[in-house]
Structures are given as C-alpha cells and as structure tokens.
Amino acid sequence: MSFSFSVIKSSQSMVKPAKPTPQTTLNLSAIDKLPGLRCKVKTYHVFSSGHEPGKVIREALSKALVHYYPLAGRLTESSQGDLQIACTGDGIWFAEASANCSLELVNHLSHPLVPTHDQLLPDPRPGLDPTDILVLMQVTEFTCGGFVIGLEFCHSICDGLGAAQFLNSVGEFARGLTAPTVTPVWLREAIPKPPKRSYTSTTSPARDQAHPPMPSYKLEQLTIDISMDQIGMFKNQYYKLTGERCSVFEVLAAKVWKCRTRAIDLESDEEVKLVFFANVRGLVDSELPAGFYGNCFFPVSVTAMSGVLIGVSEVEVVNMIKEAKKKLPEEFGKWVAGEGEDPYVPTLSYSTLFVSEWSRLGFGKVDYGWGTPVQVVPLTYSDIIPVCILGSPPAKTPAPVTAARLITQCVEVMHVASFRDHLNGTSYENGIGFDLNSLI
Template sequence: MAQSKVITNKSLVFKVTRRTPELITPAVSTPYEFKELSDIDDQEALRFHIPIILFYRNNNSSKSTVAGRQDPARVIKEAVAKALVPYYPFAGRLREKPGRKLVVECNGEGIIFIEADADVTLEEFGDIIQPPFPLKQLFYDVPGSTAFLDTPLLLFQVTRLKCGAFILALRLNHTVADAAGIVQFLNAMVELAHGAQTPSIQPVWERHLFNIPNSPRVILEQREYDELDSIKATITPLLEDIMVHKSFFFGPTEIAAIRRFIPPNQKATTIEILTACLWRSRTIALHPDPEDIVKFMCIVNFRTLANPPIPSGFYGNAFAVRVAISTAAELSTKPIAYALELVQKSKETATEEYIISIDELMVLKDNPNLISMVSNNYFLVSDVTRFGSDKLDFGWGSPLYAGLAKGGVGPIPGLSTFYMSVNNGKGNKGIVIPICLPENVMDLFVELNGLLYGVSKHMISSSSISSSL
C-alpha cells in the first residue's frame, strides 16, 4: 500500500495590495495590420480566456543574468514589452467580421499588466503547489477586460509574496494561441529577460495553414462528433455554481502503486495509465445509465503530425482530438486494463489524414465539438507536461508549479482536465491533475481513487474551492 503524503494546501485568506492596472505596449513601434485567425482558432469552444499560473521561490542568491534587477515585476514587465515586438499580434484586439470570422487588429494597444503584493508566504500554499488557488486575489478582474472581443488578449499579474517568492498569473484569449504557443511566448520573454536581443525561435503566424478548403473532404469516421441525438446519453449539465475543484498528485510512489493493477505484459506509459484510471473512476462516480456511451477525448498536438511540417515558431492553435469509446457498464465493471487498452488504441487514430478530416468536419458541422460535449459522459484530457512550462526561468530558477490555474476550464465546466508537472525542490516531483466535479460526485471520486489504487485520500489536495473564485 502506498504511503500517504499529507498535503496541507488549503483555502487561504490573505490581503493583496495592487497598483493601478496598466497597458504594456511593444517596446518599439510595430506594424498596423489585420491578421485573420485560422478556421481552427475560430472554433466556438475556444472563445474564452484561459488562466495560467506559475509559482517561483525566493532565489535571489542564484547566479542569474538579472542580478541587480531583483524586482520580478520589473523584470517581467520589461520582458513583456520586448516580447510584444516580434509577437505584436498579442498587443492587438480581436474583431469579428461578417460570418463570425475572427481577425486580430494589430494596433499595438497593449496587454494588461498588474503589479501586486500579498501578505502571505509561499509555504502557506502547502507542501505541493497545486490547484485550486484563490483566483480572485491572483487574477484581478479588470472591469471590462473579460469580454471576448475588443479587449486585451493577455493579462499579467505579478504578485510578490512577503517571503520574497512571487506568483506570475496570466490570462490568455484561447483563440490566438494554444498551450504550446503561449509557452513559446513565455520562453521568448525568459530569453529577453536574460539579455537576448531576439528570441531564439522567431514567431510564425501562418494561420492560413489551418484554413479549410472550399470543398472539404471528410472521409473518415469521426466518432468524436457524433450528434447527441444519435447516441444514448444521460444529459446532466455540469453547472458552474455546484462544482468543486480538487487536485490529484501522482509522484513515483503513487504511480508505482497504480501500476500494480496493470497486467505485467501490458506495456503502457504513465500518462496512459493515469488517463485510464481517472476515466474509469470519473465514470463510476458520475453513475450514468449502464447503457450510456462514455467517451475519453485527448488533445493531439498537430505540430508533430503534419507533413510537410508546420514551421517552427507557429504559435496558433494546432490541435484536434482522438477518442476512446465504451459503454458505461463495460468501463465501470471491467478491470483497468480494459480502459487502458481503449486509451492506447485511440492513438491509432492520431494520423495526419485523420486529424485533417476532423478539422474539416468542425467547419462543415458549425463547430460540432461544442454541441457534442454537453454530456457529462465525456472526459477531455490535455497533457501539457512536455511543453516546457516547468522550465521557464526568469532568473529565480524553474517554477514550482506552472500550468492551468484550475481544472474544468472552458465553456463547459467539468468537461476537461490537464496534466501538469510539479516540483517543489523537496522531493515532491510528479504530475498534478486538477479535477472539477459536482460536490457529491467528487466525494465518491475521491473515495474510489483511494480504494482502487491503495492510495490514501490524503494524497489528494484537502481543499475544495467554489469554482466562482
């Protein structure tokens, strides 16, 4: 039985003092022009702001190229202004053309930057830094900034803690970049903060690469986008005001405990095993009709599949999904190996031809992904552990946590989750997975994970914060 690791992360109450929000514009003049987003960027399901957060320790004694400029707010503010020169569309505003086609007006108006101080220490966030976080304190909702159109595409808040550590929080309009794209921008900021004259990877717009031809060719079966009226599904809306957030930490000990339930001859990656286990437990906790169809959906980064390759430096949305499908009864009653096999087989669909046909279908069916995801029987997963966000060093070392600020982000609460790397430098290195579910469902989900994997409930973040935070 895996030893439990008590996580002391809890709902914190602390005071934050903010300076007046300001607009940071590109450090030098940039072109004025209109840039169209791609048909993939245009998806209805991406028309929201996504919160990202990074925690940094007090590491001023380290040898860094920012020595002598130890105020993190100043370092990051200057880096943003410099990075907005090559990435000048981020400093523009999103407009909508007839037919709801999105374009960026590159007008150099800038992004929102907020400098803040909090009367709390890093240690008070717990042994393992992980969601849920008190987002109202760490993401100031500047009045009028959360609208989808005609507002800044990025918001940064740097919050200095009283121990010398700091928190970098940012909010991104998801239509203009995906996870790989925003990490690319942040990495450019890191390089410029360390004295580089230009980023090592130059940004590439090229959104036309993901525009669907006038005569699209949908040639493969797309079970991700089955219409709800063609399948049996229990439609229980996952409402924002009844949701709670908890995080699940999986380090080497926890992963070894879970692997005991996998047949020795069934080879699998850690991500595959975690996905199979969470999908199965989540389905049981939701208690759907046994005959219901349940789906696991995984984000696929198209950058690695395209031929010819997508240019290095492309920072737009470049992804689709692959799918695993089962009845609720089979997934809930069969061993974990069954769920694992389905997850692994779904990789077979991740071919260039398949992804292209999915992208074309999204345009033909007027964004059917949003239509089909209203069932709580669907579970969308995105593995962002390989994008390098955990290595973004502005001069204070790598972040202790770098990833989504909460689970269940997006237009449909509770649908999605993200896998993120965490390392607090004290041996707590692993993967954090935030989950968002209704409270009664979450209670059972927590119990199932403890019983099924031989991992104590204390492996799970003890906090639960209303998603309204």
C-alpha cells in the same frame, strides 16, 4: 485560513511593444476560430524568488511583443463574421502588486480553493473591456521574496504550446538575451480549411439564440498527487501482460476515466466518453516550423458503455486509449475533408470527461532570471465541462515530490467520496490501486 489575505496593486497599465510593429490585420486559422476558444485560459505561475520581478518582466514583455506583436492587438471580425487579429500595438494589460504573507502560508497556491484567485489575477481599470485584451498579467510579490504571475491568455490566438513559447521568450529577454531563441511564426494559413465547416463569430444575439442552454453541474475541485512509483508499477505490469509500453498519460487517463465512471453511477447501457487533445503539428501537410504558436490540436475521443468500462481492467482501458490515438491521422484527415460530425463541437454532458495534459507544454521551463517555477496552477473554475488536468506537483515545498498531479473538477459533491475511494483502488476488482500522496 486564519488570517486575512490581501493584495495591494501598486501599478497597472498597458505594456506596448518596445519598437514600432506592423499595423495590419491577420487572419486566424479554422482551429483558432472555434467558438469554444473565445475565452481566457487562467493560470498561476509560482516562483520561489525574484528581485523586482514586476519591473524586470514588464521590460521583457515589451521587448518580446516586438516579435509577438499580434498579441498586442485586438480581436476583430471581418464582414463575413470571421475572427481576425487587428495588429494595433495597443498592448497587453500588466499589473504589479504585493501580498501580505509568504508563499508558504498559502501553501504555494497548491490548494485550488484558497480564496486568493480574484486578487492574484489582473483586473483592468473601469472603462477597459478585458475581453478585448488578448493577454493580461499580474506579478504579485510575497513577503518571502517569491512571486506569482496571474495570467489570462486568449485561447483564440495560442494553444498551450504557443503560450508557453511566448512566456519562454519573455524569460529570455528578462535574462538579457537580445532575441528569442525560437523565432515566432504566424503561418495560420498552413492550417487546413475544411469544406462545410464554418467557424464564424458567436457574438451576435441571433446566433446565441440558436445555441442550446449551457449546463451547470456544480463540480467540486480536487487536487491529487499520485506517486510515480505507483504509476511505474502499473506500467511494468502492463508490459508483462501485453509486451508493449504505455505512457504516464495513458495510465492516468485510464485510471481517472474508469474511477469517475464508477463514481457517478450511471446505468450500465449509458454511453460514456473520454476526450483528450492531441498536438497535430506533425500532421499538417506543410510541416509547421518550430516557432508556430497558433492553435494546432485535435480532440481524440474514446467511447464505451458505462457497464463495459466498469467491467474491464485498467490494462484494457489503456488499450482503448491507444487504439483511439492510432486512429488520429485518419480522424484528422476526415475533419480536413469535411467528413462526418465535427469533432471540435464538444459534448457537454456529465457522462463526458475531458482530460488535458499540462506537464509537457513548456510552462515549467520558463525562467525570468531566478529559476523555473515551483509550480504552474491551471484554474478551471468551470461548471460546464467535467475536466481533469494532468500536471506536476510543487517542486520545492518543502522537498521535490516524484509524482504526477491531478487537478480535477469533474464530479459533483455527491460523487466526491466515491471518486476518491475508487482512485485508491480499494473497492473493486480488476483494478490497480494508487496510494494517494495527498488529497487536498
């Protein structure tokens, strides 16, 4: 950047429910209590226009929290060390701010390395521990009339679908509705409690000492747009070869997994793993209602030897992914019964790739009164887990792009060039290449 980007915060405070809410303690589900979810998921939500968005969204948040009052509470622990939600009504942290440039000047935040994230994310005043607050939000207006919401959301209380449901409710209140169209449902007791599985707090020093040290891989960030025409060509070829359909997710997950495996240059007999997360609301016995906003996902794993994965075509890799998806009900049933190894315990290895699909969570439908977001930007910023997020490119910069966006933080610097070459598909046989629309 050739200019000094700056943000001035005009107001910061807690936003509490607009009306009195129940003062109680709520239990979390076995999935909510996973130690790996004790974190904040950070995102940018970029909007091209708005009128006093900070004021409008603040008022809408207060109304939405009447219905989603657990989000205004705080994490606590039972005497047994189980995570719970104390519904205190203390509120969520909210800041209003203004930036000194237009969204166009910062490329609508398309570049993950634009040095803006610290200023666009909320930062509570001294004396407040941000880890205690379940939701933190900052609305930053830009000189062009657009705005960016910097959001931090505690994963222990919502998965992506649940967080998007809440934001859509806020949008409805901002547009003048008097009640959410989808009634929020807590119902954490509907999630199975597997025997032999105990997800207690990991905050005590004694427990921390038992955990192995976390890895740090110095993973590089890449943003890659892949044309839907290219994806469609692969899907057509897959149908001709197999007589079956495949999804965009399956195409991209297969392509990225194989290309990354080639790029990181492992021994041929080393095991590699692909992990992605499936919504299992339909597998819960009690048939969760539409308004359930808790965590309800299950990790699906695909495993192969590095040499085998490299040697097969993407068509065969898609088949591997499909087979793993077919086994989801069986594997979920094993977890419910407490059988086998715990699939929720992540394999923190450079040979494991985590893929997460964001394009269908519902964030792109949120409307505070001035239209849906130009784009939603997940912020990974982690050197612990190699990850690829499947999303959508900006909708209006300057014209809509029919493409899928890959936001990756999955290879170290020495593997970046090879990863790019393999994604282009120009350096090996048995593969279908993609012309990369943009590699930022």
